[in-house]
Amino acid sequence: MNIHEKRLKDLQHLLKKEKLDAMVVSRPLEQGFLTGYHMDGYLMLVSQTDVWAFMPKMFVDQFRSKVDFVSPSAPDNQLEAAILKIRENKFRKTVFEPETESYLRGQFWRKKGLLEFKGLTAGLRAVKEGAEISILRKSCHIAAKAFKIVKPRIKSGRTEISVSRELEDIMQAMGAKGPSFNLIIGFGPDSALPHHETSDRPLKKNEAVLLDFGCVYNGYCSDITRTYFHGKPGAEFKKVYAIVDAAQKAGVKKVKAGVKTAAVDKACREYISDAGFGQYFIHGTGHGVGLEIHESPTLNTKSRETLRAGMTVTVEPGIYLYGKFGVRIEDSVLVKSGGCEILTR
């Protein structure tokens, strides 16, 4: 049984446990997670014992060649085909996941008597297992290594966008499919914008360099941020860097199974606040990372989840002095029972 077949079984087991007859799976992300076939425009119906996949005619041959444990069909109307199967099988309690559904399709399901049920696939996805962990480790390793290769090549006059492209090339040469998001490369004052859009601004002597990047390797995302000073840093940069660095280490130290996500945020935030820079740490501390660059759980002041062994999360505090510079330091880490493994190393 391959990993996707196992996940489908895990989901069917969950349906049994929750006393649900069936669920519809509408999004390519979850469909890819459950079958290995990731394509916009098909629809799955999963019962406790069966699986149906409805898709356009042009997907069928390709689907068959990749997925040998689910039979595809190509009805004229996928949504109506799912409803027909639900009726034929006399499923009484069929659900959809409100957090993954579009408004129009969700309205359709409701009108047809389906019920909302949150978190079924998200729960399966948050805890990584088996091959997922080694793939994530490799994805993070590629990113960490790319930083070491690119850093000595970042000289005065290079543009942010040229560094972004070189990072992508380096990661692709190591086997990555592409970047895991629009890479954020910020020089000088651009580093003070947490979501800066990488531009053609050239690097000058004595400026901060912030690189927030990652790749997709075998479907899984990595996420890393490194900040350093190009030239001779002044006292302010040195001070801010040391605070963010210590805060990030305090956060990473806090990560282990059983700990509340908010406690990791608190560890970083208190350190930065105590150092007098609390108002300049203007975002959450981290997020889950996996098939999506941002996924469950979240690590911020309001989050209520508990870390479980096998989760992969980022720890990424920052201080942003608008108009001057920003410092963010980020690692992706794997939660373990007694602590965590830093993957972006």
Added chain:
Amino acid sequence: MNIHEKRLKDLQHLLKKEKLDAMVVSRPLEQGFLTGYHMDGYLMLVSQTDVWAFMPKMFVDQFRSKVDFVSPSAPDNQLEAAILKIRENKFRKTVFEPETESYLRGQFWRKKGLLEFKGLTAGLRAVKEGAEISILRKSCHIAAKAFKIVKPRIKSGRTEISVSRELEDIMQAMGAKGPSFNLIIGFGPDSALPHHETSDRPLKKNEAVLLDFGCVYNGYCSDITRTYFHGKPGAEFKKVYAIVDAAQKAGVKKVKAGVKTAAVDKACREYISDAGFGQYFIHGTGHGVGLEIHESPTLNTKSRETLRAGMTVTVEPGIYLYGKFGVRIEDSVLVKSGGCEILTR
């Protein structure tokens, strides 16, 4: 007034025309279209005379530096902040666009008394104007030129993925930000899968080569497909190629303002059916292309739109002989009053 300011005014004019007090704009795509600031996680409220933008604190400085005609604010809860503004201003008829909304947010709007209203922003987006047209022309030109550069470099032994990467590099060197979708490069039997996932399969002598690709230039997508034979084509490939080529030309010839989208599909489909290959043309004929790689209008047997001057659409019939080869020929074209301009040239 820049293009974004003009679009906001166009939208406000539409609100007036439709007798709507205000609308919420939730998706980065539409927000970017209206302001030039494209970022996941903010929310806009547009009335006939005012615009509000609610966002996380960390976006505010960046937003201000890019958008000088809308004032941002950073409330604790963006959705509740929008509702508060609606109440303060006594807006009676505030709408959201069901086709762009997520299920959970749509449910929230409904509970708060907002109404569904389709197609406001899609209508503005479908017809391109001013700078959009020259940007799209350039985006398509880059793709078309990249094909001419890469073709002589595709030799026996090269893998699909290596060709995909080289195409991306060539297009980036010409100013593209990146690919406009996961490029589809199919050799031999892989060309017979319309949505083939580009693999590390090497090219052999005497195989079909299908390249379906495009780039994002200045935010706008191009889309082009070229098919040819690597080696000496047999009679079957020559025949199928000639049919698809003639069908595609028939489709392009049909495109002009005032023509039904289904009529373009019919022109391609009838040609292929009359040649005896109707059952192997297993997808629609085309789609709009712009900020999204697939956008309004659609060109297939069921579509009901009418082409308008300024729309940019693809014309891309194909014949797929599973296990052997496929041929698809695609151009992006600009609809004009008396015909169309082929952009991917």
